[in-house]
Amino acid sequence: MSLPSPSIDATTDAGENVVPADGDRCPDTGLGRLSHQMAWKLFSQASGGSALTHLGEEGVSAILLQAKSRHQDPRTLSRYAKPGIEAVAALTAEFDRGRRQTPAAPAAIAADAQGDVSASVSRGRMGSVSKRTPFAGGDQTYLREVQYGDGSRLDVRSALHQRYLTSPVAFPDFEAGLIDWQPDLTVLECGTGTGRFWDNTCAPRSVSITLTDLSPGMVAEATGRASGNGFHHVQGQECDVQALPYEDATFDLAIANHMLYHVPDPDRALLELARVLRPNGVLLAATNGSGHMREINDAITEVFGSHGEGLADVFGIDTGEARLREHFRSITWHAYDNDLVVDSPTAAIDYGLSFPPGEAATDAQADAFAAAITRRFVDGILRIRTRSGAFVCTGTRQQPEVAWRR
Ligand SMILES: C[S@@+](CC[C@H](N)C(=O)[O-])C[C@H]1O[C@@H](n2cnc3c(N)ncnc32)[C@H](O)[C@@H]1O
Numbered sequence: 202m203s204l205p206s207p208s209i210d211a212t213t214d215a216g217e218n219v220v221p222a223d224g225d226r227c228p229d230t231g232l233g234r235l236s237h238q239m240a241w242k243l244f245s246q247a248s249g250g251s252a253l254t255h256l257g258e259e260g261v262s263a264i265l266l267q268a269k270s271r272h273q274d275p276r277t278l279s280r281y282a283k284p285g286i287e288a289v290a291a292l293t294a295e296f297d298r299g300r301r302q303t304p305a306a307p308a309a310i311a312a313d314a315q316g317d318v319s320a321s322v323s324r325g326r327m328g329s330v331s332k333r334t335p336f337a338g339g340d341q342t343y344l345r346e347v348q349y350g351d352g353s354r355l356d357v358r359s360a361l362h363q364r365y366l367t368s369p370v371a372f373p374d375f376e377a378g379l380i381d382w383q384p385d386l387t388v389l390e391c392g393t394g395t396g397r398f399w400d401n402t403c404a405p406r407s408v409s410i411t412l413t414d415l416s417p418g419m420v421a422e423a424t425g426r427a428s429g430n431g432f433h434h435v436q437g438q439e440c441d442v443q444a445l446p447y448e449d450a451t452f453d454l455a456i457a458n459h460m461l462y463h464v465p466d467p468d469r470a471l472l473e474l475a476r477v478l479r480p481n482g483v484l485l486a487a488t489n490g491s492g493h494m495r496e497i498n499d500a501i502t503e504v505f506g507s508h509g510e511g512l513a514d515v516f517g518i519d520t521g522e523a524r525l526r527e528h529f530r531s532i533t534w535h536a537y538d539n540d541l542v543v544d545s546p547t548a549a550i551d552y553g554l555s556f557p558p559g560e561a562a563t564d565a566q567a568d569a570f571a572a573a574i575t576r577r578f579v580d581g582i583l584r585i586r587t588r589s590g591a592f593v594c595t596g597t598r599q600q601p602e603v604a605w606r607r
Pocket of ligand 1: 349392440
């Protein structure tokens with residue numbers, strides 16, 4: 202961190218100029234050495250001083266402290282990172298598995314389902330609480346009614362993947378190929394979206410499928426698509442994965458593809474998914490790791506700046522595995538090897554403008570984003586790296602006895 206030059210602001214609290222004694226002058230620069238009091242004053246102005254100390258005592262995350270203080274090196278924040286009594290209690294709770302897994306009362310679940318943004322927080326290290334961005338689980342109303350009110354925005358993103366994939370196998374077949382299908386399996390899919398998984402050619406058409414989503418528009422699209430693909434037993438239900446309206450041990454296979462990173466409380470969602478699975482049931486959960494679609498995300502950051510907690514921070518490969526370990530004994534990650542080789546900027550531009558912050562771009566920002574994407578093409582080609590795949594999880598852990606279970 203660089204302090205302001207003392208020659209700019211070398212005044213006392215009373216506003217008088219400070220005239221340093223000769224012995225207190227630097228022989229090279231001629232500037233006066235700072236008194237402790239003045240150094241502290243300048244430091245406080247530059248860093249937020251006592252305000253930072255209070256935030257540190259409240260357990261605010263190091264990232265937020267760093268942003269507020271503009272410290273370059275997180276190590277210099279250590280003096281602020283002393284948690285107070287409440288932060289210690291929160292920290293202890295964070296690492297206490299029993300307490301962390303105790304679900305909130307149903308009323309709180311209902312509040313989340315109604316899109317109560319204030320409930321949409323994530324707990325980071327030191328018990329700190331950070332707000333989710335609307336896209337990363339911060340605003341369920343936005344997700345249900347705007348982003349996923351219908352499949353149009355998701356279709357824009359799927360189109361880029363489908364058109365420019367380099368893998369010989371499309372994602373639904375890659376993923377469905379991980380399952381040992383039986384003709385009479387009962388399957389629950391949460392956050393089904395447009396039902397693209399059911400384009401797979403592996404699953405027997407006789408399986409019983411329940412397709413659910415927060416958005417009724419998506420449920421309608423997905424059930425139509427699965428039926429259209431020849432599946433005989435398809436039903437749909439609008440519901441929140443954090444409060445599933447099904448009995449314990451109902452399904453053989455639960456699917457949660459590219460959706461747990463949209464959920465305010467992914468741990469509660471996993472508790473629910475584990476609950477409705479039969480003891481020998483399987484959870485299939487696709488997600489993306491950090492660095493997924495980096496070339497597009499870099500262009501987004503270039504134009505719109507840093508946009509807060511990303512999807513992979515909520516439920517990516519590493520963060521997802523850590524969460525899954527709390528609920529399943531066996532977890533295997535299967536990577537889908539598939540960079541995209543794009544030969545026209547249009548689909549990549551549309552992709553980046555299909556979700557926040559690009560979704561709300563002004564005309565000038567949209568133009569700047571189009572230029573940022575186009576600049577990344579070399580010899581007419583943009584190679585976009587992907588980091589995608591699916592977890593296959595078995596062996597649900599014994600859950601604590603809790604009163605709210607149906
Ligand atoms: C990125 S789409 C994924 C769709 C599909 N699974 C796929 O992989 O193509 C995320 C879906 O999750 C749904 N969703 C978001 N939050 C949810 C929640 N709390 N419960 C159920 N579905 C949710 C959205 O409405 C959206 O359809």
